[in-house]
Amino acid sequence: MSGGNAAGLDGSTSSAPARGWGQPGMAPTRIILVRHGETDHTTDKRFSGGLASANPPLNDLGRRHVRETAEWLATVAEQIDVVISSPVRRTLESAEIVAEVLGKDEVLVDDGFAEMEFGRWDGLTFMEVSEQHPEDLQKWMGDLDHPPGGGESFRQVEARVLDGLTRVISAHAGRTIALVSHVTPIKTLVAHALGAPLDSLYRMELQPASITMLSWFLGGADGDQPMASMRLFNVTPGAHWDGAFPL
Template identity: 55%
Template sequence: MSEKTARGWGAGAAATTLVLVRHGVTKHTAAKAFSGGLGGDNPPLTQEGREQVMLTAEWLKPLASSVSTVVTSPVLRTVETGELVAGALDARLVEEPAFAEIEFGEWEGLTFGEVAERFPDEMKSWMGATEVAPPGGESFDSAQARVLDGLSRVLEAHAGETVVVTSHVSPIKLIVAHALGAPIGGVFSMELSPASVTVVSFFADDRASMRLFNGLPVSRDPFAAGLF
């Protein structure tokens, strides 16, 4: 690992660094609609979404010499995101099913306003308790268990490496909350932009360090600025 990734509390210690990339926009993202994993509509990226990801992939190109693997959720929009990023970094693409988005059941494809109108009591309960699932969907507590299982597999398989992970809002937030030792309810206070970059390093003694949250391509070099 380069000196540029050995910063913060973990300076000098071997770390496994995950560069977490949210997928670009789809028709549901643009409409601010609920969009889950493989159990939903599974829409592809829009042209705008592909352009967002290509900008992010270009921004990450300085990682090409240290990243050999891009791990992706199996959901179409993240696979397409992963393919674009892997192509830019000349890295292999592998799937990790645990990093798929939460399933939203009967809320799939509906906007927040539509859900609030049609399922007012269920939405109020869901917003207040991570153990509550949308009708026919999945709770944050349930999703956390599978996401952390997937995280353990990735950390074991890529110990000491820098790995790009293309995933979704909920899994990325759950990984961040875990890394910070924050309550799972903290996911309701985080916001991630399409094609954004979040960077978290994990150390062998179970420490973790968040290096970047919701980063977007900028004109200056993020590596020279010490963000990675």
């Protein structure tokens, strides 16, 4: 495997080789990221933010797809220690379905994994934003520090998502977590785990009720560097996979 810079939990980099494995006998912290199911905003391709948004619920198709995803995860339910969710309605509803299918008694909530706030854009389609706020849209598409519609910038979202990651790994080190979140936080975690620049978010696509799996561990040349690897990305069990979840 090639060398490179490994991303730490605080966003820093190390010159240690970016090997995709940890030290023998040390359990990784595995995070199974589940994007929430469809809402009517998803179907209509409308911007849908966090708690300051219209906060739409799952629709019937969204609930069905989340249940299909949870049933796939159920093959390894005994190895999943905790279910964590963003506080937003569509993620909480998705997490409750996941917890029910996995036989978990509760869903923990972490505000760090809420979706980006889109401010004045919330509830609008891309076309509507391009017509009503063309300069704002153009700036947002090329500036990671620009808050769309007066909401949150990608950099602001990154900061709170990585704070949330630190909390999760600190509280659940060496365990397996099912974390139900949104497009922007999940892409942010993937970019961070791979040591990719934040603008790589523009080149990723995530389907509703999809699964992405990341692992964090200590590795590197001295065995003491916080490192990560990706095992799955944007897997949609109901549509593309057969068999058990490959934990």
